[in-house]
Amino acid sequence: MRLVILDDYAQSSEWAAKYICNRIIQFNPSEDRYFTLGLPTGSTPYGCYQKLIQYHRSGDLSFKYVKTFNMDEYVGLPRSHPQSYHSYMWNNFFKHIDINPANAHILDGNADDLEEECQKYEEKIQEAGGIQLFVGGIGPDGHIAFNEPGSSLVSRTRVKTLAKDTIMANARFFDNDLSKVPTMALTVGVGTVMDAKEVLILITGAHKALALSRAIEEGVNHMWTVSAFQQHPTTTFVCDEDATLELRVKTVKYFKGLMHVHNKLVDPVLSMKDQDK
């Protein structure tokens, strides 16, 4: 595991964006060989998306040969609802970049047959050649995507009922009216994300601190599903100071001491302008 600790939200967003940018460019995607990216939603990755859009606008990064797979979507929420994950991705990312709409995949929470939808999603990922880099966040209860505490660590894409904690955390997006918050979601499984070649988890804010400490300093446990990534060969956690508040001083010192090594991954930041001609 790499634990990359930055001072604040802005810096961690930027580090993560640079990392993703470099990964895509190093892969040198083309018509025959797309870069597949797994994507999250929520307030944590927002800053990272802003930075990626900036790199795109300045001409340094194109998503023309990138395929994306989002982690999750609410069940039963109209696709055009401002809180749907489709809306989030359109407004905060897709509408600002040059991705081919046919390559932007998000689970359909209004499909007639939800299980079939999940099955098909797994197949689409397979057909795309698997995920190169899965970017994710973490819930206050340590979940990844909507793999709530108790989810199987080898689970696949499926329908999940949301935990009370998650519903309460989401209420702020639904006028603080618990009755308006969706209770079910389609989500990639822990196993699905584990299949990715690389995993990048963004964790910022003091309210995520406990979850981070359980995820990386305790054992692999289905009550803190992010802990499964201790068994993934290439996982990077990017966080800010506040998210480290529950970690042992020893852990933090160790990884801060490695920052000069970590920073080589994002310095220099590559540009597609250098690739052309």
Add this chain to the structure above:
Amino acid sequence: MPSNKSVSDAPITQFINCRILRDHHLQREDLWVREGRILDPEKLFFDEKGYADERVDCEGSIIAPGFIDVQINGGYGIDFSQPSNDVSSGISLVAQKILEHGVTSFCPTLVTSPPSVYHKVLPQVKVHGGGRHGAGVLGFHLEGPFISLEKKGAHPEQYLRTFSSGGKDDLMETYGGLDNVAMVTLAPELPNSQSAVRELCQRGITVSLGHSVANLSQAEEAVQAGASFITHLFNAMLPFHHRDPGIVGLLTSDQIPPGRMVYYGMIADGIHTNPAALRIAHRAHPSGLVLVTDAITAMGLPPGRHTLGQQVVEIQGLHAYVAGLTDVFLVLGTTTLCGSIATMDMCVRHFKQASGCSVEEALEGASLHPAQLLGISHKKGNLDYGSDADLVLLDDALNVKATYISGEEVWRRGA
């Protein structure tokens, strides 16, 4: 990228680097158009996996819905009220010229005229959409002849009429027919006017109060019968009086039926209304303000003598530099104002400057509000998904840079 649009193969245009007027705010958003209508790009992306075929770089311009002028009597030497065998070409000429002012739809206005003129002119022009040939015609605005003698303004006295046959019959007798009529201005104090108001409203024609000496109750009764507009507020009506506000009192009347609104036309040319009066009206009832030009035949022409309906008028060359050129038009031998030569974009700029309102409010006064008045806001006067892509591109000073109708460029500055 391979085309994958499932709903339609028609080309999609994406206007970028612009600020669009939507939900009453200027927002930094792209505007998407397909088949002459505003397109929802999110639906296009997810449902159709579609994308733009063409991108138009607006270079930071403001995109507003095309302006709608519901009171324009002519221009460029054309007088709509002048009976001729070929009214269409006169209207077409003006329709094309006003594209330069950002007007994409209008109501050609006829001032008080003898029945023979209405019988001759009305059948010649149908409601039709705009395009490269010119702004769309929404229907005639018939200003008169059922108006008050005392407030005739520049209208010819000898052709004024009353509802002597009870109302409905007078309409048909006078006008000949009501097809292709979008609005009628009348004086509600005339006996039997209620029946006429109801008949017009039933036919979907907007009824406007003007050239009248009605008191507030009479005006309110007319509104209750269906009237919804006031023709050039303050002009050709009794002045506001604190014990009987007259027609002006409609702006704050509590007798308006629920769910209905009274709109009012303002000629914001710096001449017809003192800016202080403009501000009073605007502050009293901002959502009802509709900018109109009331432009006459001399609009767009150099100084000289011109006809207005059955009368001859002369320009007194007074230049008042208020965000543009405005000359005063007077009926020969009197000091009665008769129409203006201001253009719609001048009115928008002047209104904003005089009232201190926001850019959004100024633009809505010339687009959203007239569309709401005419009951066509489901497809005009806004940039909502599904609305007609009638657009005006403006710079920050609200000068027109380009005009589009149904998504097609129909005028560009410097072209």
